[in-house]
Amino acid sequence: MKYDRSFNFSAGPAMMPEEVLEEIRDEMLNYRGSGMCVMEMSHRSGVFQKIIDDAEQDLRDLMNIPDNYKVLFIQGGATLQFSMIPMNLMKNGKALYIETGAWSKKAIAEAKKVGQVEVISSKDKNYTYIPDCSDLDISEDTDYVYICENETIHGTTWQKLPNTKGHVLVADQSSMFLSRPCNVSDYGLIYAGVQKNVGPAGMVVVIIREDLIREDLENLPVYLQYKTHADSASLYNTPNCWAIYCCGKVFKHLKKLGGLEAMNKRNEEKAKILYDFLDGSEMFGGTVEKTVRSLMNVPFVTASKELDAEVVAATKAAGFDNLKGHKSVGGLRASIYNAMPKEGVEALVEFLKKFEQEHRG
Numbered sequence: 001m002k003y004d005r006s007f008n009f010s011a012g013p014a015m016m017p018e019e020v021l022e023e024i025r026d027e028m029l030n031y032r033g034s035g036m037c038v039m040e041m042s043h044r045s046g047v048f049q050k051i052i053d054d055a056e057q058d059l060r061d062l063m064n065i066p067d068n069y070k071v072l073f074i075q076g077g078a079t080l081q082f083s084m085i086p087m088n089l090m091k092n093g094k095a096l097y098i099e100t101g102a103w104s105k106k107a108i109a110e111a112k113k114v115g116q117v118e119v120i121s122s123k124d125k126n127y128t129y130i131p132d133c134s135d136l137d138i139s140e141d142t143d144y145v146y147i148c149e150n151e152t153i154h155g156t157t158w159q160k161l162p163n164t165k166g167h168v169l170v171a172d173q174s175s176m177f178l179s180r181p182c183n184v185s186d187y188g189l190i191y192a193g194v195q196k197n198v199g200p201a202g203m204v205v206v207i208i209r210e211d212l213i214r215e216d217l218e219n220l221p222v223y224l225q226y227k228t229h230a231d232s233a234s235l236y237n238t239p240n241c242w243a244i245y246c247c248g249k250v251f252k253h254l255k256k257l258g259g260l261e262a263m264n265k266r267n268e269e270k271a272k273i274l275y276d277f278l279d280g281s282e283m284f285g286g287t288v289e290k291t292v293r294s295l296m297n298v299p300f301v302t303a304s305k306e307l308d309a310e311v312v313a314a315t316k317a318a319g320f321d322n323l324k325g326h327k328s329v330g331g332l333r334a335s336i337y338n339a340m341p342k343e344g345v346e347a348l349v350e351f352l353k354k355f356e357q358e359h360r361g
């Protein structure tokens, strides 16, 4: 790769588009004649106001976000949302969570500190499938239904959203954000930590329907209220200016590439290369049900832990980074987000094919 960069299969922070990094490099010391780097710039300046306004508008264009939704850039990563969501949305103190892996499990643990949580889970098969949610038994006073739309560790994606029967749907899209078209009006709240498909870690994008922003939460710490961030257009305190700037660049880049339809097509092509190989291999195999396989995070294993470790070491030595699977699944995991070039996936598959041939002798 150019600049001697490696193919980085990390689950996050992950690869950024090279073109974007080059632009950032070129603007590093003097952002468009402002005399300073964006890192050095007041968040109250006109120059930064344009950066954040453009970032929001470009995201609205990409996702076709309706006018009755607010776009918020909040710090604390995706993890803070595990708490902010129940604190802000549990009016009746009740929610239904669908547990499909480690990240929804963490969100459930936080929600339980706030109210009553019903759980439907795929834990019985180590989260290798998505539970059937076409006819949920939801009580009238349930405030929302929560899903993690792509489980980064286990490698599953919702192909069809749950039937919430009119209740608010909340989705953690961290590891699939902007990877495919999304009908925002299907959700009450979408959030995504940006360090996988968009930008530097430490920030989350929250897209929230306006009527869910409550005015009656004076007792909640001010920073934890969505109202605070909405009323101040994400500028209540000093925001993560650098992340907003970098994300804005990626939003523009994705628009240039043809938007989310085009990203989906690219991502399907890339994932197919890897899944086709895994399906045909005698040494490697995917770990989840085929119908819910993620296009972003692809866990796979061999028949033994020792061989898994050998493959991980061999890939690392060959310049493929961060392929070790999460300890709860084992084996390997290739995270192939938007910015992973097709050549990276092709090179990995070629390497694994060769490894398999040589190993079989």
Ligand SMILES: Cc1ncc(COP(=O)(O)O)c(C=O)c1O
Residues within 6 Å of the ligand: 011, 012, 076, 077, 078, 079, 080, 103, 148, 150, 151, 152, 153, 172, 173, 174, 175, 193, 194, 202, 203
């Ligand atoms: C699906 C999902 N949700 C939440 C998180 C937590 O994100 P953060 O580290 O930004 O808090 C992650 C992190 O990897 C994730 O993959």
